[in-house]
Amino acid sequence: FCGMVAIVGRPNVGKSTLLNEIIEQKVSITSRKPQTTRHRIMGIHTVDKHQAVYIDTPGLHVEEKRAINRLMNRAASSSIGDVELIIFVVEGTHWNADDDMVLNKVSQSGKPVLLVINKIDQVKDRDLVLPHMKWLSDKFDFVGIMPVSATQGKNVDLIKAEVTKR
Ligand code: GDP
Ligand code: MG
Numbered sequence: 001f002c003g004m005v006a007i008v009g010r011p012n013v014g015k016s017t018l019l020n021e022i023i024e025q026k027v028s029i030t031s032r033k034p035q036t037t038r039h040r041i042m043g044i045h046t047v048d049k050h051q052a053v054y055i056d057t058p059g060l061h062v063e064e065k066r067a068i069n070r071l072m073n074r075a076a077s078s079s080i081g082d083v084e085l086i087i088f089v090v091e092g093t094h095w096n097a098d099d100d101m102v103l104n105k106v107s108q109s110g111k112p113v114l115l116v117i118n119k120i121d122q123v124k125d126r127d128l129v130l131p132h133m134k135w136l137s138d139k140f141d142f143v144g145i146m147p148v149s150a151t152q153g154k155n156v157d158l159i160k161a162e163v164t165k166r
Contacts, residue, residue: 001050001085001164001166002050003052003083003084003085004053004055004082004083004085005053005055005083005084005085005087005163006054006055006057006079006080006082006085006087007019007054007057007089008057008079008080008086008087008088008089009059009090009099010059010061010098010099010102011034011059011098012032013059013090013118013119014030014089014118014150015056015089016029016030016041016056017150018087018089018148018150019054020043021150021153022043022054023043023044023054025043027042027056028043028056035058035059035069035072037057037059038058038072039075040055040056040075041055042054042055042056043056045160047160047164050164052163052164057076058072058076059076059098060077060101060102060105061073062097062098062101080106083111084112084166085143085166086111086112086113087113087114087116087159088102088103088113088114088142089116090115090136091118091122092118092119092123092129092147093119093128103139103140106140107140113142114143114144114146114159114162115137115142115144116148117129117133117145117146117147118148118149119149120147120148120149120154121151133145133147143166146159146162
């Protein structure tokens with residue numbers, strides 16, 4: 001694989017934490033406060049001949065009342081157009097209208113999409129996540145579905161391996 005990968009999802013799902021974990025450097029600011037990422041932040045991961053440029057994006061969200069929100073939505077949407085692969089990040093425990101919107105956007109992009117279900121460390125009952133995964137995989141033909149914990153670094157290697165082998 002040689003190319004660009006956009007990390008998209010609604011605010012606060014852990015996109016920036018995931019980017020930092022993938023490239024093993026703190027390039028992107030993470031925060032409990034939504035909308036900390038306001039620009040496109042890039043991180044490069046190289047293995048042998050493979051090189052992936054990961055683009056962290058502001059969270060996509062339905063609310064577009066404030067100009068800054070519209071700008072952030074636009075920044076995230078335009079990233080989708082530029083990449084070879086999309087990593088769609090959702091939370092294992094919460095799903096809302098913003099997630100629906102992102103799902104629509106990525107499925108309309110025509111690009112391959114890897115679904116990452118983050119924050120699995122917060123999932124007490126695995127049986128609650130499985131129907132979620134099933135429902136999502138019925139909605140769209142993802143190139144892969146990966147449950148991860150960005151803060152614990154769990155399964156992040158699987159994402160890198162999946163991207164590299166493409
Ligand atoms: P972004 O808005 O999607 O970029 O989200 P951030 O990366 O800034 O993370 C939002 C919040 O979720 C922060 O408080 C992170 O520490 C937290 N977070 C991110 N990944 C995980 C995870 O795997 N598990 C848990 N428990 N919290 C996480
Ligand atoms: Mg962020």
